[in-house]
Amino acid sequence: MKDCLNQFSYVGYSGSVKHGGHLFYRCRCGCKGEKTLPLTRADEKIIKSSQPEVHKVWHVFCRKFGVSSGWKFRGAELQDAVEKWAEKYPEDVQIVGCDDNHFMSSILVLIEHQAKDRYMGTSVIFIPQNEDAPSDFFLYPGHRGALEKALAIIWRKSQKTMNRQNKVDRARFRYFGKRAKDLK
Numbered sequence: 706m707k708d709c710l711n712q713f714s715y716v717g718y719s720g721s722v723k724h725g726g727h728l729f730y731r732c733r734c735g736c737k738g739e740k741t742l743p744l745t746r747a748d749e750k751i752i753k754s755s756q757p758e759v760h761k762v763w764h765v766f767c768r769k770f771g772v773s774s775g776w777k778f779r780g781a782e783l784q785d786a787v788e789k790w791a792e793k794y795p796e797d798v799q800i801v802g803c804d805d806n807h808f809m810s811s812i813l814v815l816i817e818h819q820a821k822d823r824y825m826g827t828s829v830i831f832i833p834q835n836e837d838a839p840s841d842f843f844l845y846p847g848h849r850g851a852l853e854k855a856l857a858i859i860w861r862k863s864q865k866t867m868n869r870q871n872k873v874d875r876a877r878f879r880y881f882g883k884r885a886k887d888l889k
């Protein structure tokens with residue numbers, strides 16, 4: 706077994722100065738040796754300045770529409786309210802259409818968890834037009850990338866399929882168009 710390097714890398718922090726927080730260090734040699742330092746005010750200042758409010762818009766959304774405390778509206782009423790609210794955040798909120806399980810026009814609301822120098826991920830909220838409760842999930846950058854790839858594959862395949870479909874549809878219309886000669 707090789708000797709321990711006794712060299713420590715910063716791995717993270719916990720808590721705050723007020724509540725006796727710590728900085729955590731782990732030995733680089735892989736021996737799993739750990740050391741801690743008590744968090745100082747200077748440390749805390751740097752932590753705060755490097756973590757601006759990435760969740761700001763999400764928190765505004767949650768408070769306004771009651772995500773964790775119970776949705777304040779549902780269905781079309783909620784869709785309308787969210788679409789109006791989103792106009793205030795063109796950089797952070799996007800809305801795309803979809804259908805719910807009753808084939809009624811519904812929406813996906815995409816809310817960025819971002820700040821000037823930071824992107825953490827995207828919240829997606831499904832708001833069905835039927836009166837079911839909305840649901841939401843979070844995409845980390847890796848998830849978002851995987852979803853983009855999956856949608857790109859679907860897009861490529863569906864283009865070919867839809868081209869064939871158009872040919873079949875046009876042929877059918879030509880056939881029934883010719884049947885017009887039988888009209889009396």
Ligand SMILES: [Zn+2]
Nearest residue numbers: 709732734736
């Ligand atoms: Zn070590």
